[in-house]
Amino acid sequence: MKENKSQYLPKWLLYALLCIFSWGVWGGLTKLGADKMTPIQMQVLFTLGMGPVVLAALIQLRWKVDADPLGAIYGILNGVLTGLGLLAFYAAMARGKASIVGPVTALFPLLTVMLALLLLKERMNRIQTAGVFVALVSIFILSR
16 A cells, blocks of 8 residues: 655645755855845846746746736735845845844744734734744844
């Protein structure tokens, strides 16, 4: 009888681990690049580097991006805010240590949590609230 491996590992976990690996290497490469060029140059080259990913996605979609108009607006805003955030990230990396800038900027989900609480009316239990508090304290600790 063949075992079902999906019962041992959630399907999303492989993608999450790939994300951690990719972003972890990206953070290190960012510091190397930020020491050699300006944040704007880094952003331009990052955008060029996204070209093959976009091309692969378009091929997968058979060159059709059929999106709900509101979904398209969210997607475009996502790109704009990511670009602005990356410019700030590159500037921080150029002026700070990767070992500090990386973890501090990795706390961006805290804003997502706050927006989910305020706009989506989501709730957190005490343990989750304590986790958010500890993450906020970590910004203070890391910035010393």
